[in-house]
Amino acid sequence: MSVQGRSIHLTRRIAVAVSLLVVLLGGMAAPAAASDRAPVGAHQAVDTRTGALLSAWQCDSGAFCVWDGTGGTGNRCSWQNADNDWRSGSITCWWAQNGNVHSMYNNGQNQSYWGVAFYFDANYQYLAGCLHQGWQWDGVNGGMNLRSHRWVTSGC
Secondary structure (H helix, E strand, C coil): CCHHHHHHHHHHHHHHHHHHHHHHHHCCCCCCCHHHCCCCCCCEEEECCCCCEEECCCCCCCCEEEECCHHHCEEEEEECCCECCCCCCCCCCHHHHCCCECEEEECCCCCCCCEEEEEEECCCEEEEEEEECCCEEECCCCCECCCEEEEECCCC
16 A cells, blocks of 8 residues: 555544544533523422422422422422511522412421411512411412411411
């Protein structure tokens, strides 16, 4: 084989090696950012503080949880304590500023309380309703725009 033939043969090998390397490295993309993740499935929820995927209606023991989707799905905000303003309180529920609560679950466990009262406005103004411990609410007809809640010792 001539020098020119060897050069062409070597060039082809290099081209094949480079092509193979490009294909292999192409499959090693960086992990997706949170904003690039696929939407939450029909029977899933996502914790708005941690980004963790959750099962529908998943709510920690002792917590009051709300979702922007029906059936305990979509974005979830949860509290272990009262919050007088979901927009600027101890836990901020970003989606509730312009969106409605479509489902909620009172998974409270403290026997001193009857349930949780929730309000249309900050500082416990304009009572929207109450939810007894262990109860769920599914607002399939548009939901409610809520802004605060607190634990209560008797029914509303």
